[in-house]
Amino acid sequence: MLRNTPAFILNPLQALGRYSQLLFHAFGAIPEFGTYRKNLWEQMVRIGVESLPIVMMAAAFSGAVTTVQTSYQLVFPLIPKGIIGAIVVPSMILELGAVVTGFILAGRVGARIAAELGTMRVTEQIDALEAMGLNSIGYLIVPRVVAGIVMFPVLYVAACFVGIGGGMLVGDLGGFVPIGEFVDGAREFFQPFDPLFGVIKSLVFGFTITSISCFKGYYTKGGAEGVGRATTQAAVASCVFLLLADLVLAVILL
Amino acid sequence: MKYSNEIKVGVTIILATVVFILGVRYFEDLPLFNSTYGLTAEFDNAGGLIAGNIVRVNGVAVGSVNAVYISEESGKVIVDFHVDKNIPVTEGSEAVVAGFDALGVVRLELKLGDPNVPRIPEGGLVSGLNPGDLIGQMTERAPEMMDGADRVLGQLEGVLAEANTMLASPESDFRQTLRAVQGSVDEVETLLSEERERISDILGNVDRLTADLDTAAGEDGEAVTALMDRLNTMMTTLDADLESYSATNEQLQEILRKLNDGDGTLGMLINDPSMYHRLDSTLTGINALVADFQNNPEKYLKEMKLVDLF
Numbered sequence: 001m002l003r004n005t006p007a008f009i010l011n012p013l014q015a016l017g018r019y020s021q022l023l024f025h026a027f028g029a030i031p032e033f034g035t036y037r038k039n040l041w042e043q044m045v046r047i048g049v050e051s052l053p054i055v056m057m058a059a060a061f062s063g064a065v066t067t068v069q070t071s072y073q074l075v076f077p078l079i080p081k082g083i084i085g086a087i088v089v090p091s092m093i094l095e096l097g098a099v100v101t102g103f104i105l106a107g108r109v110g111a112r113i114a115a116e117l118g119t120m121r122v123t124e125q126i127d128a129l130e131a132m133g134l135n136s137i138g139y140l141i142v143p144r145v146v147a148g149i150v151m152f153p154v155l156y157v158a159a160c161f162v163g164i165g166g167g168m169l170v171g172d173l174g175g176f177v178p179i180g181e182f183v184d185g186a187r188e189f190f191q192p193f194d195p196l197f198g199v200i201k202s203l204v205f206g207f208t209i210t211s212i213s214c215f216k217g218y219y220t221k222g223g224a225e226g227v228g229r230a231t232t233q234a235a236v237a238s239c240v241f242l243l244l245a246d247l248v249l250a251v252i253l254l
Numbered sequence: 255m256k257y258s259n260e261i262k263v264g265v266t267i268i269l270a271t272v273v274f275i276l277g278v279r280y281f282e283d284l285p286l287f288n289s290t291y292g293l294t295a296e297f298d299n300a301g302g303l304i305a306g307n308i309v310r311v312n313g314v315a316v317g318s319v320n321a322v323y324i325s326e327e328s329g330k331v332i333v334d335f336h337v338d339k340n341i342p343v344t345e346g347s348e349a350v351v352a353g354f355d356a357l358g359v360v361r362l363e364l365k366l367g368d369p370n371v372p373r374i375p376e377g378g379l380v381s382g383l384n385p386g387d388l389i390g391q392m393t394e395r396a397p398e399m400m401d402g403a404d405r406v407l408g409q410l411e412g413v414l415a416e417a418n419t420m421l422a423s424p425e426s427d428f429r430q431t432l433r434a435v436q437g438s439v440d441e442v443e444t445l446l447s448e449e450r451e452r453i454s455d456i457l458g459n460v461d462r463l464t465a466d467l468d469t470a471a472g473e474d475g476e477a478v479t480a481l482m483d484r485l486n487t488m489m490t491t492l493d494a495d496l497e498s499y500s501a502t503n504e505q506l507q508e509i510l511r512k513l514n515d516g517d518g519t520l521g522m523l524i525n526d527p528s529m530y531h532r533l534d535s536t537l538t539g540i541n542a543l544v545a546d547f548q549n550n551p552e553k554y555l556k557e558m559k560l561v562d563l564f
Contacts, residue, residue, distance in 0.1 A: 041259035
């Protein structure tokens with residue numbers, strides 16, 4: 001029966017199956033802390049700490065742009081200017097902080113993971129690891145995914161901090177809304193669940209990006225060209241599934 | 255100096271955690287480093303209050319609402335909130351939900367009690383004043399009110415349109431009536447101004463009469479009663495008389511009808527012109543005779559001689 005099933009159905013199913021299998025093995029390897037301990041810190045620095053500057057820069061700009069754009073759109077004179085803060089802060093916390101960070105990480109981290117693992121695969125380094133008796137999944141994939149899950153919320157917090165700060169600063173300097181009014185408006189509509197939702201989102205995004213990239217890289221085939229293809233696919237698939245996860249989380253939790 | 259990866263990661267995570275907690279506290283309008291203490295208030299109606307709304311004392315933000323939920327036992331609204339530890343929320347303090355639900359800007363206002371009494375303990379109950387949620391009530395009742403206003407306005411419009419038409423047409427009864435009324439009023443006015451003295455005299459007389467009557471009635475109640483009895487009898491008699499008069503009148507009418515129709519001798523006399531003509535011709539004859547007598551008296555006096563003879 002499967003022979004007659006068209007490839008466009010079969011291939012995604014096959015990919016899903018292999019992805020699940022990989023994750024299953026990865027979860028099984030989590031207790032083997034000794035295998036990936038050193039590698040974990042390395043990945044946390046590369047995925048988290050080293051991503052901070054680009055993430056913060058992007059967040060600062062998106063916060064600033066949101067402020068300017070909101071004040072541009074709020075032309076009705078009766079609306080207090082504090083509403084700008086009440087729109088910018090939740091936007092940043094609920095959506096932009098996590099999604100902007102996610103896109104940057106999909107490009108920066110996802111591509112790097114896929115390229116690394118792909119190259120290791122095509123140069124048979126992974127086979128060598130296995131031959132040495134190391135659990136390659138535990139050694140290569142677990143630290144990357146765990147680093148992604150742990151460090152993404154950190155990046156998210158940084159993005160929100162800088163993004164809201166950038167919005168406030170540009171709003172004040174640009175004469176759109178004084179910082180005091182901005183903060184008052186934001187406080188008026190602030191809900192403690194919003195940042196929690198953002199953290200949950202960033203955990204899911206961190207897992208989605210790193211696991212998909214690991215999957216694409218780990219199963220790379222066909223030399224340098226295959227590595228290139230895997231890298232592209234990792235970045236694109238990370239972005240697509242990140243948006244999907246974004247929607248699903250919003251529907252479930254909000 | 256080269257830091258190990260562990261230190262870099264640890265510092266980053268700790269910094270992020272601190273920023274996260276302080277950031278949330280900042281936007282929850284809590285003091286960043288001061289500790290807070292939790293309180294509870296009970297309301298019949300939360301008026302749109304939600305978790306995260308600001309708690310204010312005299313217009314100053316001092317904390318925020320943690321949770322708003324319905325008590326399972328009493329069915330009342332329970333509001334958990336926390337305020338800055340330095341705020342003396344003493345016994346007798348009151349909480350009230352303020353602000354405009356429609357604009358989404360709702361706050362919990364705390365009215366502090368006497369500063370000399372002990373503070374409400376951590377987690378204690380602040381008595382909740384139930385707000386006259388005026389705007390909310392108005393918003394709820396607005397559609398009804400609008401419908402009513404709409405109906406009334408529609409009717410008013412119809413009435414006004416009709417009145418307009420009536421007023422516009424000079425032939426309309428309304429206008430004529432108004433004119434007539436105006437005329438009457440003018441006349442009455444003239445009359446009043448002309449006859450002021452007399453009216454005042456009349457009124458004076460009426461006054462006196464009433465007074466006299468009063469006195470009479472008071473002094474001589476029996477006599478008045480007797481008088482009234484006699485008047486009554488008289489009225490009865492008069493009534494009977496009027497009845498017979500009425501009968502007489504009918505008979506008279508009958509006679510007159512007959513006269514008119516020429517029935518009976520009198521009728522013929524009145525209605526037959528031949529009698530008149532005869533009388534007329536007789537009178538003409540008598541006239542001619544008299545004229546002739548004047549002109550030729552001798553002709554008749556010859557006969558008078560016979561009289562002379564006597």
